[in-house]
């Protein structure tokens with residue numbers, strides 16, 4: 001028998017859109033909701049009551065289809081760069097709650113996905129453990145993805161923490177901190193270097209070389225968010241579908257693109273090699289300024 005789960009008092013199990021999830025709430029008023037499916041953070045509210053993530057009201061919530069919003073964990077493949085389903089399978093499968101604790105940084109919830117019959121359908125020779133630690137502090141959310149290879153064969157992966165940040169209006173949103181970084185504009189399929197802040201007027205989908213310092217998101221209404229990622233992530237992806245692509249996405253309202261911006265800590269250009277016994281981890285931290 002496994003030990004009973006030890007969970008801090010800030011955590012409770014809840015249904016969210018009819019699906020199993022956990023909510024953590026701090027005395028400061030900050031809350032986070034994490035779904036069992038995909039270990040996907042679906043809501044983060046700060047003490048002022050503001051929801052910090054976009055969650056599409058047209059998401060399916062059927063227990064396996066990808067949910068559009070919050071922070072999907074893309075693993076072990078980013079997008080369609082490989083033979084696996086788009087963005088890998090981790091976002092479609094139930095993760096297991098391993099535990100949680102309260103510390104100086106806030107309250108942490110830990111979830112685990114291991115190889116199973118379901119993952120071996122796509123990834124037959126791959127023994128793995130993927131863990132997501134969700135740490136909620138005052139005005140801060142930190143997500144850490146850890147990957148372990150407990151098996152005898154070497155494999156590699158690509159991944160992303162694909163956060164859908166809620167924005168007041170995409171037209172008035174600005175992302176600072178990528179000036180001078182190498183960029184692959186995947187809409188035009190052009191490789192160049194970013195000059196100045198990133199602004200949005202139509203479909204935007206770019207893979208950047210990760211910047212050395214945190215990015216800053218500036219909202220149309222004046223709000224600011226710091227977005228930091230650990231050096232293990234070699235890339236940052238910035239995505240907004242724009243009006244035309246958004247209208248073609250069945251799980252998005254036609255104007256949903258106006259309220260979201262994905263800023264993703266990612267490993268894409270260089271797949272992470274995992275020899276037997278290898279461990280890797282990388283985090284992204286969001287902080288309201």
Ligand SMILES: O=P(O)(O)OC[C@H]1O[C@H](O)[C@H](O)[C@@H](O)[C@@H]1O
Pocket residue numbers: 066079086087205206237238239262
């Ligand atoms: O629709 P999804 O499978 O969730 O993918 C949504 C988006 O994810 C990333 O941001 C990619 O850069 C985009 O090209 C992709 O369209």
